[in-house]
Amino acid sequence: xxxxxxxxxxxxxxxxxxxxxxxxxxxxxxxxxxxxxxxxxxxxxxxxxxxxxxxxxxxxxxxxxxxxxxxxxxxxxxxxxxx
Amino acid sequence: xxxxxxxxxxxxxxxxxxxxxxxxxxxxxxxxxxxxxxxxxxxxxxxxxxxxxxxxxxxxxxxxxxxxxxxxxxxxxxxxxxx
Amino acid sequence: xxxxxxxxxxxxxxxxxxxxxxxxxxxxxxxxxxxxxxxxxxxxxxxxxxxxxxxxxxxxxxxxxxxxxxxxxxxxxxxxxxxxxxxxxxxxxxxxxxxxxxxxxxxxxxxxxxxxxxxxxxxxxxxxxxxxxxxxxxxxxxxxx
Amino acid sequence: xxxxxxxxxxxxxxxxxxxxxxxxxxxxxxxxxxxxxxxxxxxxxxxxxxxxxxxxxxxxxxxxxxxxxxxxxxxxxxxxxxxxxxxxxxxxxxxxxxxxxxxxxxxxxxxxxxxxxxxxxxxxxxxxxxxxxxxxxxxxxxxxx
Numbered sequence: 001x002x003x004x005x006x007x008x009x010x011x012x013x014x015x016x017x018x019x020x021x022x023x024x025x026x027x028x029x030x031x032x033x034x035x036x037x038x039x040x041x042x043x044x045x046x047x048x049x050x051x052x053x054x055x056x057x058x059x060x061x062x063x064x065x066x067x068x069x070x071x072x073x074x075x076x077x078x079x080x081x082x083x
Numbered sequence: 084x085x086x087x088x089x090x091x092x093x094x095x096x097x098x099x100x101x102x103x104x105x106x107x108x109x110x111x112x113x114x115x116x117x118x119x120x121x122x123x124x125x126x127x128x129x130x131x132x133x134x135x136x137x138x139x140x141x142x143x144x145x146x147x148x149x150x151x152x153x154x155x156x157x158x159x160x161x162x163x164x165x166x
Numbered sequence: 167x168x169x170x171x172x173x174x175x176x177x178x179x180x181x182x183x184x185x186x187x188x189x190x191x192x193x194x195x196x197x198x199x200x201x202x203x204x205x206x207x208x209x210x211x212x213x214x215x216x217x218x219x220x221x222x223x224x225x226x227x228x229x230x231x232x233x234x235x236x237x238x239x240x241x242x243x244x245x246x247x248x249x250x251x252x253x254x255x256x257x258x259x260x261x262x263x264x265x266x267x268x269x270x271x272x273x274x275x276x277x278x279x280x281x282x283x284x285x286x287x288x289x290x291x292x293x294x295x296x297x298x299x300x301x302x303x304x305x306x307x308x309x310x311x
Numbered sequence: 312x313x314x315x316x317x318x319x320x321x322x323x324x325x326x327x328x329x330x331x332x333x334x335x336x337x338x339x340x341x342x343x344x345x346x347x348x349x350x351x352x353x354x355x356x357x358x359x360x361x362x363x364x365x366x367x368x369x370x371x372x373x374x375x376x377x378x379x380x381x382x383x384x385x386x387x388x389x390x391x392x393x394x395x396x397x398x399x400x401x402x403x404x405x406x407x408x409x410x411x412x413x414x415x416x417x418x419x420x421x422x423x424x425x426x427x428x429x430x431x432x433x434x435x436x437x438x439x440x441x442x443x444x445x446x447x448x449x450x451x452x453x454x455x456x
Contacts, residue, residue, distance in 0.1 A: 192341040197408070
């Protein structure tokens with residue numbers, strides 16, 4: 001399965017890119033995170049503290065156990081500060 | 084003592100005038116009301132149900148026991164409906 | 167602080183030009199004449215000249231102190247106001263949103279029941295009933311005690 | 312319902328022209344860039360194009376249903392916003408004031424913590440820290456459960 005993975009704010013900065021295309025067999029967000037963390041130090045640093053990370057799956061907020069079945073886009077970002 | 088007595092909204096309509104000058108020896112608003120009620124039927128009708136009447140003494144909300152000492156203007160009106 | 171009582175229409179944009187410098191949060195409330203019943207053409211607002219300005223200034227001053235507002239404004243019209251017309255506006259400026267919202271609600275609750283205005287409905291046949299004060303409006307005040 | 316995400320300045324008066332026909336109560340909230348610290352020149356707002364519009368529309372739709380609003384609007388800017396600039400605005404139109412106020416506060420609480428925007432401070436030397444989410448903002452959401 002091919003996924004677009006997006007990063008925002010300080011996660012984008014730590015990863016060093018706003019977006020990457022990932023080939024994965026992960027069934028859930030949590031499994032995807034484990035694969036990303038194994039990629040390199042940047043990914044490991046960005047995704048080390050998941051309590052500070054929020055997830056969107058196909059542009060809807062989701063939790064780590066959300067299924068990736070049929071999903072095209074996953075985003076990781078810090079808690080939002082709009083308004 | 085000479086007082087300006089003002090009426091608003093339906094009290095003004097029942098009294099038949101927005102304002103009258105009153106010569107009185109009343110010590111409190113309550114005593115003034117008793118004198119006004121004794122004047123004629125219009126005053127009696129307007130001031131019969133004091134639970135529906137609010138009072139201002141020199142343009143500040145006041146209760147019936149407020150002193151008239153040094154006062155120049157007393158107003159009677161229904162509960163306010165601003166905003 | 168801006169407090170105005172006037173017959174004329176007001177323009178919110180020009181009233182708010184330069185309002186609350188340094189504020190992070192600006193809340194406005196605008197009251198408009200509703201034409202729910204279909205029979206009503208307009209509202210006639212009577213007020214108590216002199217006391218109205220005093221009461222509105224006192225209410226605005228209380229809000230300013232209580233929430234440490236950067237600025238506060240209250241404009242209220244009187245006279246004949248057609249369905250759809252603006253009746254009044256309050257605006258509050260504060261550092262944060264919670265203060266600006268609370269102060270605007272406080273101002274509205276007090277203006278409703280403590281500023282000397284009286285509304286009556288005007289129908290096709292002329293003046294109708296005086297609008298009765300709602301007990302819910304009186305009750306709303308108690309939350310600020 | 313009006314939902315907009317844009318870089319450009321917005322004009323509240325033109326956004327509110329014809330807003331909420333038949334409403335008795337219109338509430339607006341405007342967020343402005345504060346320059347409290349003195350060091351900060353501007354905010355940089357990053358957002359998630361696509362998701363932002365979806366999230367804002369969903370939040371506005373929830374408010375509209377929950378309070379039976381006559382109209383609702385939400386505009387949010389992104390990019391570099393100087394101290395004193397407008398960041399965003401929400402507006403609600405309802406029959407009565409309690410609904411319009413509650414819906415506007417609900418919208419703000421949700422936009423703060425559930426719309427994908429991230430703020431960072433820009434000082435004289437360039438980009439500074441990302442603004443951290445406040446636990447009080449997260450807590451504010453629980454009052455709507």
